Amino acid sequence: MLYLLPTPIGNLSDVSFHSLEILKICEIILCEDTRVSKKLLNLLENRFELNFADKEFVSVHSHNEEKITTEISDILRDKICVYMSDAGMPCISDPGVYLVRHAQNLGIAYEVISGSNATLLAAAASGIVKKEFVFLSFLPNTGKERTKAIENALNLAYPAIIYESPKRILSLIEAIRDLDENRQIFLIKEATKKFEKKFWGKVKDVANALKDENLSGEWSVVIDKNPANSQEKISLDDINNLDIPPKQKAKLIAKITGDSVKDIYNILTK
Structure with a gap:
């Protein structure tokens, strides 16, 4: 099982209860930088009186993501694994996309935890x-x-x-x-x-x-x-409300509807 877990982008209190629960039960922590993640877990332990001991850390970053992910396929399937960015949401201007695709291709269960972005x-x-x-x-x-x-x-x-x-x-x-x-x-x-x-x-x-x-x-x-x-579409009402001569209105409406300019002009001038 793989969890993609967002980390606080600044304020430590932004970590969710759900994230803390997953961190308590996980066995493997995949992360961009093991030093950054270990420091974060230490801060969370002190702030929330938790214990994240006995976790195995694996460095997974943009330069080795494909190689490492392939090597740990069995671990992703058999153990509770977490992927953590240094800050923010995995896969959003951060590694993690390859992990998701790998899980999809192999049928490995995964879940993205909501949080800081x-x-x-x-x-x-x-x-x-x-x-x-x-x-x-x-x-x-x-x-x-x-x-x-x-x-x-x-x-x-x-x-x-x-x-x-x-x-x-x-x-x-x-x-x-x-x-x-x-x-x-x-x-x-x-x-x-x-x-x-x-x-x-x-x-x-x-x-x-x-x-x-x-x-x-x-x-x-x-x-x-x-x-x-702007990609907002101009409606027929928008054109009808324009303060322009009927002939110009007829040409604009014809471009939208495909109808005859002459027929539209006759309707407008009745």
């Missing part, structure tokens, strides 16, 4: 995301690929969510400003931690605010959709 937190806190959004994770670090990725984020028909490091956050916001200074944007630094801070408004104003800000910490960025690239 910086993407959804940023979406909810942004005041920008209403329904759909596009998660872009970390953009390329430098060069033409990064420039192209930023342009792509600004041209989307849905809000885009990006993760960024403190080293590149200011240059990212300035690059967005240079392309569209009035685009609405939301930033959150060190989400759920003691020094969490939020910024929102037009990107030109946010860029100015960041110049005097301590940029240390992990950042999530939400960029509003491109208003010129």
